Amino acid sequence: MPELSTSIPLILATLACIAAMVLAVRRVRQLDELATTLWPIQAMLGLVTVLCLFAFVYRLTIVHKAWVPVQAHVDGLLLISLLLAPAILYTQSRPRLFGFSLFAMPLLALILAWGVCATLWTYRPFNLDSFTQAWTVFHLAVTYVGLLCCAMGAAGGAMYLFVQGRLKSKAGLGQVNPMASLETLETLILRAATLGFVLLTLSLISGLVMVTQSDHTSSLGKAWWSSPKVWLAAAAWIVYAVLINVRSFSTVRGRRAAWLAIAGLVLVLATYGAVEALDRTQQDDTSNVPHAVEAD
Amino acid sequence: MRLLMLGFNHRTAPLELREALAFDNERAAAALHELRQRYPASECALLSTCNRTEFYLARPIHDPPTIEHLRSFITQQTGADADAIHTASIHREQEEAATHLFRVSAGLDSMVLGEPQVLGQVKRAYELADGCGAVGPVLHRLFQGAITASKSVRRQTGIDQGRTSVSSVAVAFAKNIFDHFGDKTVLAIGAGEMIKASLASLRRENPKRLLLINRTQQRAIDLAKQLELTGTDHGGRAWDDMDSLLIEADIVVSCTGATEPIVTESRFKPLLKKRRGRPLFMLDLAVPRDLDPKIGSLRNVYLYNLDDLQQAVEATTSGRRELVNEAEALLRGHIDRCMGEIRHRDIGRLVKQLRQRLNDIAQEEQGRTAKKLASLNGQSTEQAVEDLIAQHNHRLVNKILHLPLSQLDRSDPDASMGFYAAALRRLFDLKDQPDMPMDEASSDT
Structure with missing residues (x-):
């Protein structure tokens, strides 16, 4: 309703x-x-x-x-x-x-x-049953706040690309109030990515605990590790792991870091999409399963 | 004398053309000598800066060189494309040429409105031309007037105060890339005025290291001392350290007198990897450029040149229009006085020439009449002497009036009849009398 x-x-x-x-x-x-x-x-x-x-x-x-x-x-x-x-x-x-x-x-x-x-x-x-309620709430909270960080990082990445494009094409020189500097934006991307990485890690750990320790049938099933959701989430986690070390990896600095921040958000959203699709499939196939955990 | 100016500046010519047309002191002196040899009756001076190359000439009114002569001279001297020169050049004559020089000296025509460096450059151009013996009374008066007026206008309007300087724009550019400068290394290549001004601005941002390199290391060290850059993190370095300094630097400002790029793409590209992807802001203030433009397309490198600065500066100078108007009004008085003196001097010379010419005619006729008087051999009667005097006067008047009256010859299609007629009436105080009426003429008979 x-x-x-x-x-x-x-x-x-x-x-x-x-x-x-x-x-x-x-x-x-x-x-x-x-x-x-x-x-x-x-x-x-x-x-x-x-x-x-x-x-x-x-x-x-x-x-x-x-x-x-x-x-x-x-x-x-x-x-x-x-x-x-x-x-x-x-x-x-x-x-x-x-x-x-x-x-x-x-x-x-x-x-x-x-x-x-x-x-x-x-x-x-969401189905918050008694056993997994604390884990699920924690999982959902860190996932959503992590998504917020990823979104901030991606916005910073998009702006980085925009500002860098203008600087390279020498457009808008002499603006009274210039846009944020590339260094500021890189710092913003890094901070958002670092926080996002920590929260995604917590999200993955809590999700892992939920699917491995719950005696209930999760939406992912026993072969949870082969789920696209898990692979996408792991891919997003790796992207952010690279992103937080961008100042050490010279090859991914600058534009590539900005693209990584955007790619990270896309992967996180794709993970969400996979969850939704998976849940719907599960619900269609096993509509009699009463306690399917609606993960993120 | 006729005053001419032919020039190119940051508004009319792109950077590539300005590079080709730039004259260093040696070439400028050679060009002035060449001009003097070709046109010995002319005076000339050459102002060549990062943003402009301008020839100033004073020549006899009907003598060469013309603007076309000057254009072909520049083409020969620089090897630049003649069509490009024709398209990008501006020329001014007489009062407009003087106005141009006065505006340039006062910084009103500069990329950075009211910038003080251009006054020094005008002074040096004048001194160079004077040293080459290419300056005569007209250009002496013009350049001295421009320098004096520039100082006066700057003092009265304060146009050089609170300006958007090249160096402050450079810092603003750097702030598009860097958030703070406390952990940044600044490398300055060169030891001239522009570098000094840029370093002074950058220093206010408290960078971690401020390093200078110059072909003559002592000049870099001297400039560092002058700017009070002390300590191990600051100061002059050896020219040979350039590659390692380019790896360490976050900001590079270059302005040398080199005629070829100092940092080429092939030299810089291998250094990029060692920089580990750190962004690099490079500012090339030199003309011809010190930094290969191709470097700007490399990853994490942001290269800007003088034309980019112009774009930025013009965006910030629109608010100072009133100040420009005030400065131009003040300059007008100086220009009028200067041109008045130049014209007055021309008139003085003209009167002297006229007197000389008339005296020559008078002398000639006096000699002829004296001979005729002598030939009378004591048989002179009063009537004969009177006749001789009358013939003398007649010849004298005819000879004096021959040239002016020949200008009134109606058969000459180029003659400006009205102008000469008016001039004669004015010079000899002749009234414009109407034709005598027919009936009045017949009644007299």
């Missing part, structure tokens, strides 16, 4: 985010009007934060009535949005990260729109 009380704030937040994006583009293009065009973006992002907070608290206190914050996919997306929106708001006020919001806001809009879909059409609560 559609969760309208969650959907409406999410729809409003998506619209506010799109409005903020438009304003941010205007701000970057009309650099001399910086002072007059900054506050509407901040107001819009503030509104997104408030709406996400409202929806998250509402779901926690009214819908779930439990301390477990992530009980459905929409909760995870809300959690990411709730963390990402203030993070973008913060970067707006940092001159050294000028322009970053332009690359992060489309991600936020995408996640919010995804959240709308997850409440209106594809709403499914």
